[in-house]
Amino acid sequence: MQRQVIRSDTSIFKIETLGIEMPKGAGQLTTVEGVIQTIYESLSSEQSLRKEQAPELHDALVPIIDKLQKIMDRDGYPFTISLDDPTGNSWIAPTTQDSGNKYKRRDYPRTHEQNEELGIASDPNAVQNEGVAEPEDDDIVSGKVYSLPAECPGCSKDCFVNMKKVDIPYFKEVFVWATACEHCGYRSSEVKTGGEVPDKGKRITLSVENEVDLSRDILKSDTCALYSEELEVTVQPGTLGGRFTTVEGLLTEIRDQLHGQIFDVDDTTGAGGDSMASSDKEKWERFFKRLDAAISGEMKFVITLEDPMANSYVQDLCAPAIDHQIKTEDYTRTDEEEEELGLKDMKVEGYEEDEKKDDKPAEGAAEQKS
Ligand SMILES: [Zn+2]
Structure with missing residues (x-):
């Protein structure tokens, strides 16, 4: 309150x-x-x-x-x-004790309509290429950069979204989307994975013990939650979109995003860091000190990626042998997760299709008889 x-x-x-x-x-x-x-x-x-x-x-x-x-x-x-x-x-205001689903924050690019409402749209008739359809997989060459025209969510002038397909060994197809606006400097990147909805979610635990572990590739999809007990970090799905980077890169981004929110909220009112109670401020300072230590390889910690869509990945350094620092387990999605991903409705549809399929063999059998 x-x-x-x-x-x-x-x-x-x-x-x-x-x-x-x-x-x-x-x-x-x-x-x-x-x-x-x-x-x-x-x-x-x-x-x-x-x-x-x-x-x-x-x-x-x-x-x-x-x-x-x-x-x-x-x-x-x-x-x-x-x-x-x-x-x-x-x-x-978030607190250091917010765990689980207590506090959620999601950044989103503004739509053209919202830019217009705010009076910052440059061309009122421009149509934004929102949710650009993913090109057919077959036509895309891995590693090649494809550019699509778009409207910048920052200043609404014309800019380009670059798309690249990345091949990760032993993993599904990954698409990296990056927007960079030359007019206002807006930058964003997103990672999307293809494929069907898997039966189960996947939980990956990585024990980070040295600098080599910090440079492991990591893919955190936009449905994936991340937490670390040692670092007291919990990142809800959607807080940070899909990212394909290293362990160090991901932690740095989490640090920068949180730090910006906590200590530099609003330049005009100076609210945030300055108006925060000093006990809260101390807690956050301790929190960031620990995170910095983790990023610079001064402490060991464990991070867990929990992805109900099984779209996340941590680079295995021993494949095909067993990497003892990684633990992977499948888990059954909770009702809440299914609801949030909109899978509940899909299941009903799938059910109907199954019934139709059941009818087909019977028809086939009848044809064979005649
Ligand atoms: Zn811009």
């Missing part, structure tokens, strides 16, 4: 659990409790008016206002809130 919240005038704050959304409004530097208080006050202040003019709406809001009251009385836990800001200038 006391976490800091920075709400910019372009952001949308939601209380997911109650299904309510706060309209965009003036920017606010407050706490979770502060935002909820604001919503409570604005909803309840007009209730008497609603009772006369829109009794149905009044009645529908009664239970929601009750729940908000409960939350403020410290009696409505747990609840989930979200903040969505296309400018990237809002935040809810």
Whole structure:
């Protein structure tokens, strides 16, 4: 409740659990409790008016206002809130104790519509090549760079997305997508793996013992979670998109992204590092010191990649012999994972197809008889 919240005038704050959304409004530097208080006050202040003019709406809001009251009385836990800001200038403060699914953050490129809304689109008629279809596998030569025209998510001018297919031994096809804008310097890279949905997820554990291990290739897909007990690091799927790099490169990126969020949140208000309680600041400083030590090879640690789509990979240095520092295990996806990946609906479809297939052999048999 006391976490800091920075709400910019372009952001949308939601209380997911109650299904309510706060309209965009003036920017606010407050706490979770502060935002909820604001919503409570604005909803309840007009209730008497609603009772006369829109009794149905009044009645529908009664239970929601009750729940908000409960939350403020410290009696409505747990609840989930979200903040969505296309400018990237809002935040809810993370803590060093956020583990599992407690805190999730996802960066996304702005769409053309969002750029237009923000008034930074250069050409209002431009059509962005969003979700460029992946070219047919057969036509793509490994290692060759293919360029596709696109609209820069940063400044919305024309730029190119470069795509390259990479061959990783003993692994499936991997595509690296990179965007670099010459107008504004926007850069991003993504890794996508092809193939079908596997039956099981894959958990890979790597014990990092020396500098050689730090330079192992690692592929973390966008569905993959990463955690390390020694480093107290948990990276939720989607926080960092798909990456094909080294162990050192991945840790450095995690470090830089987090460090930027924690200590350099907003240049204009100076919020973030400066306004943080000193005990929190110390915790984060310890956390980053440990991460730095890991990156520079001063400590041993274990990292685990947990990928429900089995699309992640750690370079094996002993293949075909057994690499004792890597442990790989298949695991059954949890219901939550299946839900999040949208596999639940697909299963229903697959089921129907199976039934049709069952019919076919019978038809074939009938034909043979005649
Ligand atoms: Zn740009």
